[in-house]
Amino acid sequence: MDTQKIPSMIEGGKRLAKVKRALVDFTKPGVTFEEIEALAQKSIRKTGDVPSFSTVKGYDWATCIMINEELCHGIPVDGVIEKGDIVTIDVGLIHNGYHLDTTTTFAAGDVAPDVLDFLERGRKILDASIARATVGNSVYGISHEMESGLKKYGYGVVRQLTGHGIGKELHMYPSIPCFAQRADKRIILEEGQTLAIEVMYTMGSPVVVEAEDGWTFVTDDDSLSAMFEETVLVSKDGPKILTAAE
Numbered sequence: 001m002d003t004q005k006i007p008s009m010i011e012g013g014k015r016l017a018k019v020k021r022a023l024v025d026f027t028k029p030g031v032t033f034e035e036i037e038a039l040a041q042k043s044i045r046k047t048g049d050v051p052s053f054s055t056v057k058g059y060d061w062a063t064c065i066m067i068n069e070e071l072c073h074g075i076p077v078d079g080v081i082e083k084g085d086i087v088t089i090d091v092g093l094i095h096n097g098y099h100l101d102t103t104t105t106f107a108a109g110d111v112a113p114d115v116l117d118f119l120e121r122g123r124k125i126l127d128a129s130i131a132r133a134t135v136g137n138s139v140y141g142i143s144h145e146m147e148s149g150l151k152k153y154g155y156g157v158v159r160q161l162t163g164h165g166i167g168k169e170l171h172m173y174p175s176i177p178c179f180a181q182r183a184d185k186r187i188i189l190e191e192g193q194t195l196a197i198e199v200m201y202t203m204g205s206p207v208v209v210e211a212e213d214g215w216t217f218v219t220d221d222d223s224l225s226a227m228f229e230e231t232v233l234v235s236k237d238g239p240k241i242l243t244a245a246e
Contacts, residue, residue, distance in 0.1 A: 005098060005167060006233065009194055012049070012095030013231055013242025019043045020102050021245045023063070023089050029108055033065045033079035036089065044093045052092030052099045052170050059215070064090040066216065071200060071208050071225040072103075072161060074216040083109035086119070088227050092170065099170045101196045102243035103229035118155070118203055119226055125149035126199045126228040133195060133232050133239040139187040144180035146199050156206030158225075161217065163198040166231055189234045194242070198229030 019040060026039055040062040044051050051062030066074035066088040067081070074088075081087060090103040105119055128149055132141040150157045163176035174187045178200055189195075202208075204223025211218050219225050233240040 004096065005194070006192065008096035008098045009100060009167070009231070009233065009242055010240075012093060012098055012100045013244075015044075015047055015049060015095060016091065016093050016100040016102055016231075017243050017245045019091060019093065020089070020104060020243065023091065024104060024106060027081055027087055027089065027106075027108060029081050029083040029085075031081045033076040033081075036065055037061055037063050037076035040091055044091075050094040052094050052101060053090075055094070055170060062091060062093075064088075064215075066090075066225075066227075068224055069219045069222045070211075071158065071202070071217045071219065072227055075213055081108050084111055085109070086111070086115065086224055086226065088225075090227070090229070098168065099166050100231045100243055101166055101170065101229060102231060103198060103227045105226035105228060115203075115224065117153075118224065121149075121153055121155075122199055122201060122226050122228050126197065126230065129199065130197055130230060130232050130239050130241060133189060133197065133234050135189060135191050135234060135236060137189050138185050139174050139176055139189070140180055140182070140184040142197060143177050143184060147179045150178070150199070150201050156202035156204055156219075156223070158200040158202065158206050158208060160208055161200055163196050163229065165193065166196045167194050191234060191236050193234040195232050195234065196229055197232050198227060200227045201225065 092101040165172035
């Protein structure tokens with residue numbers, strides 16, 4: 001039994017939550033993607049941790065930064081936050097050999113009420129989905145909660161990308177899709193598992209395509225997209241969000 005995993009990931013989660021909070025607070029209209037990335041690098045490394053995403057082959061950054069129709073994997077270069085942008089920041093770190101991963105989407109400045117609803121509902125749907133991450137439940141239970149919550153509001157449910165197990169590696173078994181698959185009823189959650197549970201959704205078409213940079217995924221109809229993700233521990237006392245901001 002790995003006695004270091006849970007205490008290491010609890011501490012790493014606390015550290016990453018502080019990094020996430022700092023990045024959100026820093027991100028205002030006029031701030032560049034490079035400035036956000038630099039703050040992430042500094043914040044992660046000052047406590048002796050390592051950026052997680054830079055361990056992915058071919059990726060050299062600590063963050064993924066996206067705006068508006070960009071859903072995920074955005075390279076943090078050549079971008080400037082503008083008033084009214086919907087900003088998504090995905091960031092991860094490695095603490096004591098264990099990966100933590102978290103994402104949030106928020107508005108930079110004033111946006112329309114339906115966009116605020118779009119974001120708030122996504123946060124609540126993620127919380128409801130995480131609540132299903134209990135010992136003896138299945139991946140299907142998490143995904144079903146996510147899909148039904150999104151469809152209730154008519155949002156697009158992204159099917160091409162998934163959440164994942166996490167620990168000694170960034171991406172581990174099992175995959176946790178945003179939509180329910182019968183086969184996932186057989187994937188039963190166990191005490192001590194750690195999962196990166198993420199809701200990925202759009203205001204229009206659920207289809208995303210890869211941009212010319214070879215990394216960023218954008219909606220095929222240019223509709224707004226959002227993503228919320230937390231690293232979660234499956235415990236005997238219920239799910240524990242390790243990367244929750246205070």
